[in-house]
Amino acid sequence: MAEYKRSTLIADSPSGYCPGCLHSLATRLVSDVIEELGQGDNSLNVISVGCSALNILYWGGDFLSVAHGRAPAAATGIKRSNPERLVFAYQGDGDLAAIGLSEIMSAANRGENFTVIFANNQTYGMTGGQMAPTTLIGQKTTTTVYGRDPATTGYPMKMCELISTLEAPCYVARFALNSPKGVREARAGIKKAFELQLQGKGFTFVELLTNCPTNWKMTPLQTLDYMNTNTIPYFKPGVYKDTEVDK
C-alpha cells in the first residue's frame, strides 16, 4: 500500500458500530472506493433498516434512508429518475434476505443499474441478535437459544447463489472481511461493481461476510476465527456471476 488516507465521505468521528464490527469496515471500504473513483458528490447511499441505519450519522455523502427491506425499490425510483447518479443500497441480511427478499430479487431481475452492498453477519444486530435467514445451522441467537434447527427454521439462505441464477445481473460476488486478503478483494469487487454501474451495465451485487461481536458474544478477534471455521465454509467467497468474463 503506497498510501492510505481516511475518506471524507465518512464522518470525522468514530462510527456508531460496536468495536470490531465489520459493518464499519464495509462502510469505510465503500467510502474509499467512491472517493478513489471521484464519485463523492455523485454518489447516493440508500440506507436501509438494521445496523446499516447507523450510517445515517456516519455517512458524509448524499443519502436517502428508507423502510426496512425496501432499499432496492427506493433505489429503483432514484436511479430511474436520475440515471447519472452512482446509486447503491447498503443492506444487512435480515433486511435483504427476509423482509426485503421480494425487492432484492425483483430489482436484480429487472437488471436495475445500481449496486447493492450486502453486509451478511447472520443476525439481526440492531434488535438484539435474533435469528436471521442467514444464521448458520447450530448458531445460537436470542430466538434460537439451542442453536438454529433446520427442522423448524430451514437453512441459511445463500443470496449470491440465488441472485446469480437470474439473467439480468451483471456482477455477483461474495467476499469475507475477516482477513487483509479478503478486504483487498472486497475493495476490488466493490470498485468493479461501481465501475460497471457507471458504464451502465446493469445490476451489481456485492455480498460482504461480516460479524457481530456483540450478539455472537465473542471478542472481535474471536469472531474472525469463527468466520474462518464456520461462516466461510458455508458462504463460500467468490465471483458468482460476471457477464463481462462469462461471455
Next chain:
Amino acid sequence: MIVINERLCKDCRYCVKFCPKQILETGSQRNSRGHFYPVVTEPEKCISCGICATMCPEGAIELPAKGDE
C-alpha cells in the same frame, strides 16, 4: 510509517493481530471514549505495508504518502 488516530480507535485489535512485523500492541492509555489504543513498539521496523490500515474498521490508521511523513 503509519499514523494512528487514537481518537477513532475502539480497541478491536485487528491491527495488532495482522501486523506482519508484530510491532503493534495495545497500549496502556485510554482515549476519550475509554478505549485502549495501539502503539507502535518498534517504529523503525514498520514497512508501511498498510495491512493495519486495511483491517481497521474505523479508518483510524492512515499511511501518509512518501514525502508527507
Next chain:
Amino acid sequence: MGEKKFMKGNEAIAEAAVRGGCRFFAGYPITPQNEIPEYLSWRLPEVGGSYVQGESEIASVNMVYGAAAMGTRAMTSSSGPGISLKAEGISYLAAAMLPALIVNISRGGPGLGSIQPAQSDYLQATKALGHGGFHAMVFAPNSAQEAVDIVYDAWEYAERDRNPVLVLMDGCLGNIMEEVELPPMKELKDEDLPEWSLSRRNGRDYQGNITPIYTELILEGLNAAAGEMYKAWEEDDVKVEEFMTEDAEYVVVAYGIASRVAKEAIINLREQGFKVGMIRPITLFPFPKANIKNLDYSRVKGIIDIEMTIPAQMREDIELQVLGRCPVYEYGRSGGVLLDDEGVYEAIYEIVSGGEIDG
C-alpha cells in the same frame, strides 16, 4: 381553450398527471384502476418519464419514495387492498416529508372484498392512511373533469406541504367515460427542483439527506408542525360544493359518485316541492366542517349522509358538526352494489315526507 377528449376516468387521471408534471409511476395491477398503469406504461416514456411495474404495492410505493426524494413528481395508484399494502410507504413519505400522489380507485371491502365500485375507504383515507398519526390531503372528485383538474394540481399541494396527497375515487368514476378538457403540459425545469431534493440537477453542491428517522425532540417538533399544517388546511384548502342549501330543510351530504346520484334525486324532489339541498365535500380531509356546522338549524330538519358503503363512514365527521341539533340519517349500498336513482330518491323521500329510514 384546452384540448377536449372523451376519456375513461382512469385514463383522464393518468393524462392529467403527465400534464401536471408526473415523470415517475410505479404500481401493481389491481382492479378497478388498471387503466392508470396501463396508460402510463406507454405515456410516461413519451415525455422522458419512467414507468415501473412493481413486484408488489409495497415495492411500488417505495419506488415512488425514491423518485420523490429526487424531486421527481411521482405517483402510484391502487385500490383498497393495495392501498393497505402501501400504508407503510405512505407513512414513510409523510415521515420523510416527501411529496407524492396516491390514487385510490376504491372497491368493496373489507379484505379482498369485491372488484366492483364502492366508497369503502373513507375512514382509511381520512383517519389513518398508515401508522403514526399523520394525514394527507384527500380529494374526492365526482367527475372525470374534476379528477383531471385535481390531479393536475396535486403536486402543487404535495410540494407546498412536502406531504403525500391522496385522490380517492371509486370504480365507477374510474371507469366511466366522459368528456374532459385537458390542461396544457406543465414545463418543469431542473433548476426549479426543490432545495431539499437529493437531485443535484439543481446545482446543489453540498451534502443532502432525507430520512424518516428522527430523535425524540425533533420528531415531537415535526409532529406539532404537521398538526399546525392540518389546521391551516382547514382554513385555506377546503373545497366543497353546496347545491340548493340556501333554503334547504334537509341537507344531503355526499361525495364522489354518491353525490351525482344524490343530485339527480334532489332535483326530482325539488320538483315535488321538497326543500332538499346538498353539501358535497370535494376535500374529505380537510373536511368542510364549517359548511355543516354553520347551517341554520332553526330551518334544517335533518342531515342525510349518502354513501356507497354500509355502514356510512363519513357519518361521525358529520355528527361532530351537527352536534345533535337535528337528526342525522344515512343511506347507502355496499359491497359493490351501486347506488341507483330510484333507491336514493326513495330513501330521501321517505325521510323528508315524514317517514324515517335507519335514523
